Amino acid sequence: MEGGAAAPCPRRALLRRLFDTAVASAQPDRCIPPALPSPPRGRTIVVGAGKAAAAMALAVERHWRGPLEGLVITRHSHGAPCRRIGVREAGHPVPDAAGIAATREMFSVLDGVTEDDLVLCLLSGGGSALLAAPPSGVSLEDLQALSRALLRSGATIAQINRVRRHLSMAANGGLAERARPAKLVTLAISDVPGDDAAMIASGPTTSDGSTGHDALATLDALGIVPVPSVRYWLESEPRGAAAVQETAEFHLIASPQMALEAAAQAARDAGYPSLILGSAIEGEAREVATVHAGIALQAKRYGQPLAPPCILLSGGETSVTVCADGRGGRNSEFLLALLQALDGEAGIYALAADTDGIDGTGPHAGAAIGPDTPARARAQGISAAKALAENDSRTFFAAVGALVETGPTFTNVNDFRAILIDAAPGDRSPPE
Structure with a gap:
């Protein structure tokens, strides 16, 4: 009130x-049920991140017929009483150690998936900060300082995520790589202007083809000078855009x-x-x-x-x-x-x-x-x-x-x- x-x-x-x-109109219990895919021959593994991720996971539990497992990450105080899907809470809008630990745990959940399995990824706004997986040589403190600078700079969400997607090994298709060779289905609640799939949560299951040099150009345009570790990574980023499997599906279930x-x-x-x-x-x-x-x-x-x-x-x-x-x-x-x-x-x-x-x-x-x-x-x-x-x-x-x-x-x-x-x-x- x-x-x-x-x-x-x-x-x-x-x-x-x-x-x-x-x-x-955008509540997960309303949007999730019509979008659920058919059960697979193998396991159904739910992953995801965002402020709505726990509520989305709970909606999946309520409406899914068959076994479920997995883990989602949401903002502190945004959890939900899931019984089969693990829920972890972490920092937003500035990433924290809880987010790094939860993202590592999510990666381990995807170890050993097979082509008979279904990976159901639940994404919503806030996922960029929550899927915290800084690349080698970039510390949590470096990531936090850059996040604070971006948030105070007047940058658009497109500019912020253009940088973020190159500073998390889960973003820019990184989660999709971990999900191979399982079938991957993403259900997303959009919080970004234009509903660009690569922008929502910085695109864990999609890629926009950008590079670390694009991220550096954005920082330069904003007048933000990154610390040496961040600049070095962005200049030499060895990982190009992830190749998302042809069978992957992306469904926008709610939008502005x-x-x-x-x-x-x-x-x-x-x-x-x-x-x-x-x-x-x-x-x-x-x-x-x-x-x-x-x-x-x-x-x-x-x-x-x-x-x-x-x-x-x-x-x-x-x-x-x-x-x-x-x-x-x-x-x-x-x-x-x-x-x-x-x-x-x-x-x-x-x-x-x-x-x-x-x-x-x-x-x-x-x-x-x-x-x-x-x-x-x-x-x-x-x-x-x-x-x-x-x-x-x-x-x-x-x-x-x-x-x-x-x-x-x-x-x-x-x-x-x-x-x-x-x-x-x-x-x-x-x-x-």
Whole structure:
């Protein structure tokens, strides 16, 4: 539920309902059963990684007929009570020793597979950090320092994973190599713009053909200087793109677009026409917010691209260049910038939250704003402009009672943004 003591608001409640609908559409228990393959002659071995991996494994256990074994890795506090598939918890978004140990254990689970066996790989957002298998000569500390630098740099998820996939022996098709000669079937919940299979969890069962030199070029573009061990590995990486077996299958079972479509239908059911602006929107969070504010104001004042009352929806993954030591995440930063750009415009409400329930590294999913938010901030003696300059969006929204808190959602289809634009005074608004 929303944190703080904000008065109940039907429009905020509707936005929260749309967010909950998007999350529910991507729950493993809904997405896994229709995608399960036929049982093999031999063993069925389940592996995987991501924030939803344990919930996905539990869904497999509930719906699989026959023996099961295997191991999946998920974020700390995202476990599930699996009985036949092992669950290990590890660090995210910065890898830790638990992740390295769990990845080694996963490799051992795949030892001795045969062509009669089925390897069922379950992937979701967060898998890149959780499948921690640094190459020879690269220490955990080196990997952690690079991860922190990438996360603070304002890099897109594509740039981050372009580097990560060359610094884990499980990524860029590495897990697929371990699965030979078994049949390999991957079920994936996408958290990346464009749903690129090689990008989800850095492609453990697929490859994009990139090299370590591509990763170095990305670091150079971001202004990040890698430590010598990382540079040496990327310059001399002996492993090319893994050759994935021809029989391998990859199935996308949930995506940002699917979640937005579910929310759009829920908005229409509530009497609000809706428009999906895009499911793969990237860029600096505050810049994306400025564009969204412009579209919302155009709708409010001129009925374009949709006449109010209406709801604008979007997804994707913005980024934040961290310049200060405040607390927050990309969704709450987006909302701070949106609040600034709207400049107190009446009749516009918005919610932005991460569908995994974690915005940045904090315990909140995101936040919500309305026409009353500037007044509530003034009453608390706080400034949106100052909070934005200090990357301190969580503190701001906690003070005005507008945080959206869900706890772990056990899925991840990236960011969710919804902007509700009321009808002009005198026009009839949809019933709540």
